[in-house]
Amino acid sequence: xxxxxxxxxxxxxxxxxxxxxxxxxxxxxxxxxxxxxxxxxxxxxxxxxxxxxxxxxxxxxxxxxxxxxxxxxxxxxxxxxxxxxxxxxxxxxxxxxxxxxxxxxxxxxxxxxxxxxxxxxxxxxxxxxxxxxxxxxxxxxxxxxxxxxxxxxxxxxxxxxxxxxxxxxxxxxxxxxxxxxxxxxxxxxxxxxxxxxxxxxxxxxxxxxxxxxxxxxxxxxxxxxxxxxxxxxxxxxxxxxxxxxxxxxxxxxxxxxxxxxxxxxxxxxxxxxxxxxxxxx
Amino acid sequence: xxxxxxxxxxxxxxxxxxxxxxxxxxxxxxxxxxxxxxxxxxxxxxxxxxxxxxxxxxxxxxxxxxxxxxxxxxxxxxxxxxxxxxxxxxxxxxxxxxxxxxxxxxxxxxxxxxxxxxxxxxxxxxxxxxxxxxxxxxxxxxxxxxxxxxxxxxxxxxxxxxxxxxxxxxxxxxxxxxxxxxxxxxxxxxxxxxxxxxxxxxxxxxxxxxxxxxxxxxxxxxxxxxxxxxxxxxxxxxxxxxxxxxxxxxxxxxxxxxxxxxxxxxxxxxxxxxxxxxxxxxxxxxxxxxxxxxxxxxxxxxxxxxxxxxxxxxxxxxxxxxxxxxxxxxxxxxxxxxxxxxxxxxxxxxxxxxxxxxxxxxxxxxxxxxxxxxxxxxxxxxxxxxxxxxxxxxxxxxxxxxxxxxxxxxxxxxxxxxxxxxxxxxxxxxxxxxxxxxxxxxxxxxxxxxxxxxxxxxxxxxxxxxxxxxxxxxxxxx
Numbered sequence: 001x002x003x004x005x006x007x008x009x010x011x012x013x014x015x016x017x018x019x020x021x022x023x024x025x026x027x028x029x030x031x032x033x034x035x036x037x038x039x040x041x042x043x044x045x046x047x048x049x050x051x052x053x054x055x056x057x058x059x060x061x062x063x064x065x066x067x068x069x070x071x072x073x074x075x076x077x078x079x080x081x082x083x084x085x086x087x088x089x090x091x092x093x094x095x096x097x098x099x100x101x102x103x104x105x106x107x108x109x110x111x112x113x114x115x116x117x118x119x120x121x122x123x124x125x126x127x128x129x130x131x132x133x134x135x136x137x138x139x140x141x142x143x144x145x146x147x148x149x150x151x152x153x154x155x156x157x158x159x160x161x162x163x164x165x166x167x168x169x170x171x172x173x174x175x176x177x178x179x180x181x182x183x184x185x186x187x188x189x190x191x192x193x194x195x196x197x198x199x200x201x202x203x204x205x206x207x208x209x210x211x212x213x214x215x216x217x218x219x220x221x222x223x224x225x226x227x228x229x230x231x232x233x234x235x236x237x238x239x240x241x242x243x244x245x246x247x248x249x250x251x252x253x254x255x256x257x258x259x260x261x262x263x264x265x266x267x268x269x270x271x272x273x274x275x276x277x278x279x280x281x
Numbered sequence: 282x283x284x285x286x287x288x289x290x291x292x293x294x295x296x297x298x299x300x301x302x303x304x305x306x307x308x309x310x311x312x313x314x315x316x317x318x319x320x321x322x323x324x325x326x327x328x329x330x331x332x333x334x335x336x337x338x339x340x341x342x343x344x345x346x347x348x349x350x351x352x353x354x355x356x357x358x359x360x361x362x363x364x365x366x367x368x369x370x371x372x373x374x375x376x377x378x379x380x381x382x383x384x385x386x387x388x389x390x391x392x393x394x395x396x397x398x399x400x401x402x403x404x405x406x407x408x409x410x411x412x413x414x415x416x417x418x419x420x421x422x423x424x425x426x427x428x429x430x431x432x433x434x435x436x437x438x439x440x441x442x443x444x445x446x447x448x449x450x451x452x453x454x455x456x457x458x459x460x461x462x463x464x465x466x467x468x469x470x471x472x473x474x475x476x477x478x479x480x481x482x483x484x485x486x487x488x489x490x491x492x493x494x495x496x497x498x499x500x501x502x503x504x505x506x507x508x509x510x511x512x513x514x515x516x517x518x519x520x521x522x523x524x525x526x527x528x529x530x531x532x533x534x535x536x537x538x539x540x541x542x543x544x545x546x547x548x549x550x551x552x553x554x555x556x557x558x559x560x561x562x563x564x565x566x567x568x569x570x571x572x573x574x575x576x577x578x579x580x581x582x583x584x585x586x587x588x589x590x591x592x593x594x595x596x597x598x599x600x601x602x603x604x605x606x607x608x609x610x611x612x613x614x615x616x617x618x619x620x621x622x623x624x625x626x627x628x629x630x631x632x633x634x635x636x637x638x639x640x641x642x643x644x645x646x647x648x649x650x651x652x653x654x655x656x657x658x659x660x661x662x663x664x665x666x667x668x669x670x671x672x673x674x675x676x677x678x679x680x681x682x683x684x685x686x687x688x689x690x691x692x693x694x695x696x697x698x699x700x701x702x703x704x705x706x707x708x709x710x711x712x713x714x715x716x717x718x719x720x721x722x723x724x725x726x727x728x729x730x731x732x733x734x735x736x737x738x739x740x741x742x743x744x745x746x747x748x749x750x751x752x753x754x755x756x757x758x759x
Contacts, residue, residue, distance in 0.1 A: 122424070123424075125735075125749065125750060125751075127731065127733045127734040127735070127749055128733050129729070129731035129733055129734055130408065130731055130733075131729065131731065133726065133729060135729075135731070135733075135734050137734070137735050137749065137751070142739075143740075222740070232531060233531070235531065236530045236531025237530075239526075239527075239530035239531060240527045240530045240531075242526075242530075243523050243526035243527045243530065244523065245695070245740070245741055246519070246522065246523060246526060246538065246540070246740070246741045246743060246744065248744050249526075249530075262426075262759075263425075264759065271697075271720060271739045272720065272735050272737065272746050272751055273714070273717075273719070273720060273721075273722060274720065274721045274722070274734055274735050274736065275714045275721075275722045275723075275724060276721070276722070276723045276724060276726055276729050276734070277710065277724040277725060277726070278725055278726050
C-alpha cells in the first residue's frame, strides 16, 4: 500500500496549506512518493505551534524531558524496519548499512535523553562572589529553534540537530532534507506517538531555501541552525536576516554525523540565568 | 522638605596627569594616527576639554590588528598559561596601585560620581584581572574539552558607561584564554583605556598583545569588519549589535554581544520596604542610569503602591546631584550632550503620552550635562518610556496585582538582560526567578557584579556571557 506523506505541525498531520507537493525519488531516481511542499504559511503555523508548546515543555522537569526523549528511541526501535528501508532508499545505502544508521540514530536519542538532567550540573555553576550573596547560574532553553536540517543525512543528521535542541526545553521547527524527506516524515509520526507534546517538534518537508528566509526573519524564532544550507551566500543572507531579532545562529559547517557529538549543539540553544540573593540572618 | 547641606568634599585632581594629546596604542607604543582627525574628550560635568585624542582610521586599525596577529602567533599564543597568568596578575596589581588615579580619571572623563568609580568600578576592574589571571594556566578545566584553543585576535568595542570596567570584562578573559586584543573604547571616554595602555607598558606586556584604537563608530566598524579579526566582542546598543551581527554574517568570526535592556524591578507587598527603596534607587540612579541592566521599569504590587511611591519620592529628594569628584555626590553628570538630548526627548515623549513626571527640587550646575532623578507614574505598557531603553536617571512605574501578572508584564519586552524581585517570601523569589526571561535576576538586591558571576542577556539583549567560567568560554574555540 502506498502511503500519503504529510507535514507534522502542532501535533497534527496537515497537508501543506498551499496544497503543493513534490516528487520524491530514491537515490537512483525511481519514484518513491509525493511529499508535501511546505509554504511560508506552514512555516508560520509551525512557529505559532512551537511558541505555544514552549511554555509547557520548558516547564517540565528535566527528568520528564529525559523520559520523553528516551521514549522516542523506544518507539523508533519499533519502526526500525520502516526507517531502514526509507534511509536505504533515500541515501542509496544497502539495507544493512541503513540499519546501522538507524541504530546510530536511536542511540543518539538515548545519548541526548541522558543529558536532560545533567546539563544544569555540567553547564551551571555556583559563583563564589566577593560579598554576602548566594549567586548561582542555571542553563535554560532559548525558546523556539528553527532547524534547517542536513541535506545529506536524512535521519542521523536530523536526529543530531533536533534532539540537542529539545532536550533542554526548546521547541523546534525543522525543515527536512529536500531530496530525502521520508525518514523525517516517519520521525514526525514517531513524535506523535511517543509522549512528545504537540508543537514541541514540528517537521516541514520542502525546500530549506524557500522556507528558510521566513524562519530566519521571523521575530518569534529565537535561534536558527543553518546546517542544511549548502550555498555559502545563501547562508550569509539567512544569517543577516536572523540578526534582526538577534537570533542565536549556528552556521553551516562540515560535520561528521557519526562522530561523537560533544556539547556544542546542546549549549548553543541555552541561555544562562544568574540569580543573586543576599545572605544574612 | 529641607535638605541637609554638606560642605563640598572634592577629591583632588592632582593625582592625575592628563596629557594634552594622546596617540593610538599599537604594538606596545603610542603612535600617531595616519588617517583620522583628532577629537577632543571633555569632562561632561564642566564641558572642560581634557585632552585631544587620535581617531584611528581603517589603516590604523589594520596596523593594530597586524600587531595583534603577530603577537598572537609569535609570543602570546605559544606562551605557557602559567606565564600569561603572571602578566595578568601583575596588571591587576598595577591597577590596585594606581586605583585612586584611575578612579579620578574615570570620574573626570565619564562624569560618574567618585564614590562609584572609587568603590565599585576600579575595585571590580582589579578583581576581574585577578580572577581571569588564575584561569590562564587552567584552561583545560574550563569545561570546553581538554585542549581548548584561543580564537586568535579579538576585536573589542566597549561603551562609555563603565569605560574601565568594560575594558576589564573584555581584555582579562581574552588574554587569559591566549587571545590578543584590539580594543576600541568609546569616543567620549577614552582616557582610562589609554591609562591602561601605560599599565600594559609598566607590566612589560609583550608588544601587540593589547592594542587600543580610539575613535567613534567608524573606527569600531573598521575593527569589527577587519577580515583578520577572529572574535568580535561588543557591548552597547541593540541597534549597533544588530548591525554587527549582520556585518559578521558569513564570516568565521565568533561573536558575543551585550546589548540593551529594560529591566523590570518587581516589588511585592511583603518586600522589606527600606531595602527595597534603596534597591529601587540603586537600580535606576546608579551611574546616572547609564546601565544596560538598570531597573528602569518599576513594577509595584497595587496594595503597596502608595507607600512605595511616597517613600521613593522622599528618598529621591535626598539624592545629591552635582560635581562627580565630590565624595558626597550621588548622581553625576550625563555622559554627553547627545545622551542628554536623548533622555530629554524620551522624557518629553513620556509626558506627551500622558504619564506623570516628577523630580525632586534640585539645583543643577550651570555648565555641563545634567538631568535630575526623575520618576514617571501612570505609565502603561504601551508607553515608549516603558518599552525603550532611556539610559538615564528616569524610572517608569507600573503596577500589578498577582505574581503571574508581574511575570507577564516583566517579560513583555524584546529585551531580557536583567530583573529584580523584592519579597520576603523565598519560594516566591525562586518561582519568579524561574519564570523571568532574563540573564540576571537580582532578588532583594540590585546591580551586583562580580568577576566570578556570569552576566549577559536573553532575546534582544544579546548573546554570550561575560564573567565567570562562562565568560572565559566565550574566548575559547571548542
